[in-house]
Amino acid sequence: MGKRSVPETSQNAGPHIPVLLDEVLAALAPLEGKRIVDGTFGAGGYSRALLQAGAHVVAIDRDPSVRPFADALTAEFPAQLTFVPGTFSELDTLAAEHGPIDGVVLDIGVSSMQLDEAERGFSFMRDGPLDMRMSGEGESAADLVNGLEVEALANLLYAFGEERKSRRIAQFIVAARETAPIQTTLELARIIEKSIGRKPGDAHPATRSFRALRIAVNGEFDQLVEGLFAAERLLSAGGKLVVITFHSLEDRIVKRFFDPEKAAPPSRGTCRRLRARPCAGPTWPRRASPARPS
Numbered sequence: 001m002g003k004r005s006v007p008e009t010s011q012n013a014g015p016h017i018p019v020l021l022d023e024v025l026a027a028l029a030p031l032e033g034k035r036i037v038d039g040t041f042g043a044g045g046y047s048r049a050l051l052q053a054g055a056h057v058v059a060i061d062r063d064p065s066v067r068p069f070a071d072a073l074t075a076e077f078p079a080q081l082t083f084v085p086g087t088f089s090e091l092d093t094l095a096a097e098h099g100p101i102d103g104v105v106l107d108i109g110v111s112s113m114q115l116d117e118a119e120r121g122f123s124f125m126r127d128g129p130l131d132m133r134m135s136g137e138g139e140s141a142a143d144l145v146n147g148l149e150v151e152a153l154a155n156l157l158y159a160f161g162e163e164r165k166s167r168r169i170a171q172f173i174v175a176a177r178e179t180a181p182i183q184t185t186l187e188l189a190r191i192i193e194k195s196i197g198r199k200p201g202d203a204h205p206a207t208r209s210f211r212a213l214r215i216a217v218n219g220e221f222d223q224l225v226e227g228l229f230a231a232e233r234l235l236s237a238g239g240k241l242v243v244i245t246f247h248s249l250e251d252r253i254v255k256r257f258f259d260p261e262k263a264a265p266p267s268r269g270t271c272r273r274l275r276a277r278p279c280a281g282p283t284w285p286r287r288a289s290p291a292r293p294s
């Protein structure tokens, strides 16, 4: 539907401010009694507006730290909101018992709360452990940065960050970790800055690499592809799917889903099993007939 224009690293420490809210509401038309899945609950900005319009909402998020927002909103709308922890790649099974579903919204990426909290390790501007796991489970960014071969690391930075200097950055990372493992966000940001320099007025040189690591750590492109197909399976006839993307790689995946004939395949795909298969193509399910936005 559109791209978000929030800065990658926000200075706000408060809850996430929902973007494109009016457009989301206009597209979903959440009239009383409608059933909508908010697959990326965050601080609940979309869910709140949908509930206020009278819809029933099944809200999903993989990050356990959103729980207080979900509990507070459930207390306000006990008969209308159900919060289910989990990933939107399985939204059809998570929401199946609440069907039929009239709309699904996915607001792709990280929230400003995740970026702002140094302990989560998402930001190159705040010193914290090199973590980046939304769910707190699985391999962290430090595991990838310290464990991948130089080529796999370069491929990751290129495929998921569109970082043209990926090879040089990967070489610097591998040289630096020979002395000691890289453990913090600022350590990594400094190594990247040393490897490719910094031009005044340009974005921080670590921007693309941090985004690439975050996407790999959270399997974001696999999640997106699987989430789109799960939404298609779940939605009732005439249902609406609304997706808000942040950057061009996400955008390409969504456009290809809506119009497989026209849109080019996403460039390199996912790094689900990095060690065995560095950046192989995405898992793209087959379907009988192309979906059309209604």
Ligand SMILES: C[S@@+](CC[C@H](N)C(=O)[O-])C[C@H]1O[C@@H](n2cnc3c(N)ncnc32)[C@H](O)[C@@H]1O
Pocket: 016, 017, 018, 019, 039, 040, 041, 042, 043, 044, 045, 046, 047, 060, 061, 062, 063, 066, 086, 087, 088, 089, 107, 108, 109, 110, 111, 112, 134, 223
């Ligand atoms: C951009 S924020 C959404 C903000 C939300 N629209 C609001 O108004 O507060 C993205 C949220 O989606 C969650 N998320 C990202 N990927 C996910 C996935 N694959 N499954 C479930 N939740 C996910 C993140 O943890 C984060 O809380």
